[in-house]
Amino acid sequence: MNSEQIIEVRGLTKKFKSLIAVNNLNLNVYRGDVFGFLGPNGAGKSTTIRMLLSLIKPTDGSIKIFGMPLKENREKILGKVGAIVEKPDFYMYLSAYKNLEILGKLSGADTSKKKIMEMLELVGLANRFKSKVKTYSHGMKQRLGIAQALLHDPELIILDEPTTGLDPQGMKEIRDLIIYLSRVKNKTIFLSSHILREVEIITSRMIIINKGTTQVEGTVEELLKSDNVSVTFEVDNISKAAEVLNFTMWNKNLKSKEKNQLLLEMPQNEVADLNKHFIENGISVSAVIPVKSLEDYFLKITEGGSK
Amino acid sequence: MTTLIYTELQKIFKKWRTYIGFIAIGVLVPIVQTALYFTGDDYIRALTRTFQDSFFMVGNLFNGYLVANLILNSLFIHFPFLIVLVGGDILASEATSGTYRMLLTRPVSRFQVVTAKYIAGMIYVTVLLAWLAFLSLGISCLIFGTGELLSFRGKLIIFAADDVLWRFAFSYLFALISMGTVFALSFFFSSLVENAIGPIVATMALIIILLILSALPVEILQNLSPYFFTSHMAVWSNFFDDPVDYADVWRSGSVLLGHIVGLYLITTYIFLKKDILS
Numbered sequence: 001m002n003s004e005q006i007i008e009v010r011g012l013t014k015k016f017k018s019l020i021a022v023n024n025l026n027l028n029v030y031r032g033d034v035f036g037f038l039g040p041n042g043a044g045k046s047t048t049i050r051m052l053l054s055l056i057k058p059t060d061g062s063i064k065i066f067g068m069p070l071k072e073n074r075e076k077i078l079g080k081v082g083a084i085v086e087k088p089d090f091y092m093y094l095s096a097y098k099n100l101e102i103l104g105k106l107s108g109a110d111t112s113k114k115k116i117m118e119m120l121e122l123v124g125l126a127n128r129f130k131s132k133v134k135t136y137s138h139g140m141k142q143r144l145g146i147a148q149a150l151l152h153d154p155e156l157i158i159l160d161e162p163t164t165g166l167d168p169q170g171m172k173e174i175r176d177l178i179i180y181l182s183r184v185k186n187k188t189i190f191l192s193s194h195i196l197r198e199v200e201i202i203t204s205r206m207i208i209i210n211k212g213t214t215q216v217e218g219t220v221e222e223l224l225k226s227d228n229v230s231v232t233f234e235v236d237n238i239s240k241a242a243e244v245l246n247f248t249m250w251n252k253n254l255k256s257k258e259k260n261q262l263l264l265e266m267p268q269n270e271v272a273d274l275n276k277h278f279i280e281n282g283i284s285v286s287a288v289i290p291v292k293s294l295e296d297y298f299l300k301i302t303e304g305g306s307k
Numbered sequence: 308m309t310t311l312i313y314t315e316l317q318k319i320f321k322k323w324r325t326y327i328g329f330i331a332i333g334v335l336v337p338i339v340q341t342a343l344y345f346t347g348d349d350y351i352r353a354l355t356r357t358f359q360d361s362f363f364m365v366g367n368l369f370n371g372y373l374v375a376n377l378i379l380n381s382l383f384i385h386f387p388f389l390i391v392l393v394g395g396d397i398l399a400s401e402a403t404s405g406t407y408r409m410l411l412t413r414p415v416s417r418f419q420v421v422t423a424k425y426i427a428g429m430i431y432v433t434v435l436l437a438w439l440a441f442l443s444l445g446i447s448c449l450i451f452g453t454g455e456l457l458s459f460r461g462k463l464i465i466f467a468a469d470d471v472l473w474r475f476a477f478s479y480l481f482a483l484i485s486m487g488t489v490f491a492l493s494f495f496f497s498s499l500v501e502n503a504i505g506p507i508v509a510t511m512a513l514i515i516i517l518l519i520l521s522a523l524p525v526e527i528l529q530n531l532s533p534y535f536f537t538s539h540m541a542v543w544s545n546f547f548d549d550p551v552d553y554a555d556v557w558r559s560g561s562v563l564l565g566h567i568v569g570l571y572l573i574t575t576y577i578f579l580k581k582d583i584l585s
Contacts, residue, residue: 011521053412055583079414089405093321102314148409 004031005067006156006188007052010146012061014047014212019048023212029156029190030207031174032212036199036206037099037192038298044212049160052190053083065156079108084162092134096125096144099133100151109152119147124173134213138165146174150181157181158190161209162197171198178202183236196201196298208298230255231271234260234287235278244281263291311419319393324423328389335403336442340450347374351457371448372456372471376547378443380480382540384434386439386482387489393431393495395506395522397424400576402501402585411583421498421578425571429492432486432515439478458547466549473547481543488536488563489514491570496572501585510512536566 005118007029014022022044029035039045041077050056052063054074063070065077077210090099097116104111122127123143142165149157152183159178163171175198179201181187182202198205200220235241238260253266266274271288278285319325343350347369367446398421410420456466456474466474489510496506517537520528532538539559545552 012450050583054584055411057580057582075414075416077414078412081412083412085408085412087405091318091321091406092404093323095359098321099315102317102412103409105310105314106410106415109413 001057005029006033006065006298007035007190008030008062008064008067009048010054010062012048012051013059013060014044014051014056014245015153021212022051022058025212025214025219027207030187032084032182033186033205034178034184034189034203036203037190037207038196038199038206039215042211043209046160047212048209049083049085049158049192051192052158053081053085054078055085079152080155081158082107082149082152082156083158083160084142084149085158085160087138087161087164088141088148090133090141090148093132095132096120096136096147097129097135098259099144100148101177103148104151107152111151116151121150122150122177123147139167139170142166142174143170144271146177154187156188156190160192161194163193163195171195175202198225211257229264229268229271230263230291232287232291233264233275233278233285233290234288235260235262236284236286238262240281241278243282244278247278248277308419308423311415311423312426314432315397315423316337316430318433319427322396323397323533324392325431328393331389331541332435332439333441336378336439336446339381340374341446342407343369343374343377344450347451366456368457369375369388369451369457370454371444372468372475374447374451375440375444375475376456376458378439378447379482380544382439382443382544383482386486387509389435390432390486390489391493391507391510392488394428396503396512397428397494398497398536398574399500399503399506401453403503405585407583407585417579418575421575424493425494425574428490429487431485432490436479436483436486436502440475456547458549460544460548464547464549466547478543478546480519480555484560484563484567485540488540488570489571491567491574492536495570495574495577498577498581536563541565571583 005025005028009025009027012022012025013020018306025048028177037045042225051058051108052065052070054070064081065073068077070077090096091102094102096121099118100119101111104116109115111279117126117129120129123146125140125143125147128136128140133144136144142162146159146162149159163174166174176187176193177200182189191199191203201277203220205217205219208215233241238257241262242254242257245254249272250264250266253264254262255265264274273292275285275288324389351369365520401410416538431493454468456468456471457468458464467580492513493506497503500506515537515539521535521538537565539562542559543558
């Protein structure tokens with residue numbers, strides 16, 4: 001990981017009258033990161049992204065991008081940032097080409113026909129460059145959104161749900177594009193997504209927020225490798241297994257009991273000991289299934305589980 | 308800044324609604340011209356009825372200048388609607404369509420964006436007035452020829468043919484200030500909401516209300532009337548007076564320019580402070 005901080009957010013807070021959308025949020029994004037920004041609906045993701053792009057003014061806290069305070073260096077910073085905020089909306093009465101030309105000019109990009117067509121080619125819209133955007137499907141607009149974000153060759157790319165509305169093939173293409181931009185072009189990418197599998201595959205570091213506050217921040221591996229893991233024991237006799245468990249220190253770790261499965265949240269290094277304990281007490285364990293996907297982790301964090 | 312203004316002009320002139328004003332004027336003016344072509348002599352007779360016994364009138368009194376003056380008089384009340392169609396849309400439509408998110412994440416200041424939009428809107432107002440001038444004055448002169456201008460301002464004034472064009476030039480210039488005020492008002496309303504209908508309706512409603520209040524023969528309203536911007540909008544017609552009341556022109560012009568600058572500053576302040584939530 002490069003130690004150069006690209007985004008540094010400290011104590012970021014946004015209040016809308018009595019509603020606190022973002023509460024004392026801290027985050028750090030380093031050069032070359034593909035940074036996952038996760039949270040359930042209403043967690044404050046879009047509000048945070050809007051504050052990062054100066055669409056919304058924070059109530060409190062500071063934002064530094066490229067080491068510069070955003071408030072004082074807005075134009076300088078935005079010249080090096082490409083973004084999609086929520087769904088990409090364009091001037092519907094203009095063609096895709098004209099939209100890119102207008103937005104590109106305002107970003108100081110090369111708006112030669114060659115460059116714009118290259119960008120449209122990259123997102124698979126070159127054959128529809130003359131069509132008015134109002135004739136585009138949501139997926140096509142999403143691709144055009146990617147194109148406008150990349151046109152001025154930004155150093156930092158902020159993508160808010162970039163694969164929403166795309167078919168599986170389109171989603172894969174965008175994922176591949178993000179990986180290409182990160183690995184080959186060395187871009188720093190700030191990716192907000194609901195698709196946890198996508199974040200798990202693409203991102204190097206991530207943050208999970210809920211109710212406007214940071215829940216966890218770190219690399220995907222670090223977060224999934226926390227001391228406590230969720231594990232399912234598949235046993236032949238559930239009532240006997242529960243009885244055995246009842247007399248152990250792991251009783252407090254039991255989360256649920258269903259059919260022939262016991263779900264426990266426990267320290268990883270004690271899983272083998274519990275398995276051994278079951279067997280020694282005559283319980284046949286047919287499977288020990290660790291539950292460690294990002295999705296499970298995400299749900300655990302955002303549903304009020306422990307950090 | 309030039310790029311921004313150019314971009315805003317492209318947005319304005321790529322929209323169908325922009326051409327409603329041009330089409331409306333392009334249809335209305337020829338209809339008036341056609342009607343006057345066939346009934347113009349009757350109009351002159353009616354206008355000069357009280358003088359016909361005392362004066363012997365010669366020359367081309369029913370000419371392009373008179374037609375242009377009549378059109379300017381009759382269209383002036385309706386013209387604001389054509390302005391607010393665009394003025395009310397300029398800021399609000401970006402919110403409605405969500406394009407603020409694209410526009411305001413570019414490396415340009417919000418001050419530049421709102422100023423460019425304002426300038427582009429004023430260019431639209433100017434072009435629309437120029438279109439009115441071209442059709443009502445230019446085409447009317449081609450059809451009806453030129454000559455002395457009869458102006459009825461409580462009394463009948465006859466201007467020599469070579470004393471007319473500068474009056475039209477200044478009256479159109481003043482009309483630009485009047486319509487600029489209407490534009491500034493709709494632009495201001497447009498900054499408050501996320502739908503273009505609201506600013507259009509609000510601006511027209513305010514203009515109509517103020518015009519009605521000014522017209523009511525109630526003393527308190529008559530005293531308030533000079534403070535309504537609408538009371539100053541028709542001062543363009545002073546240029547068809549003899550002598551021209553320049554003090555009145557300056558006073559009304561200053562009030563309207565004050566409104567333009569004031570509304571622009573308030574709109575800019577609102578725009579700079581605005582959270583983009585659309």
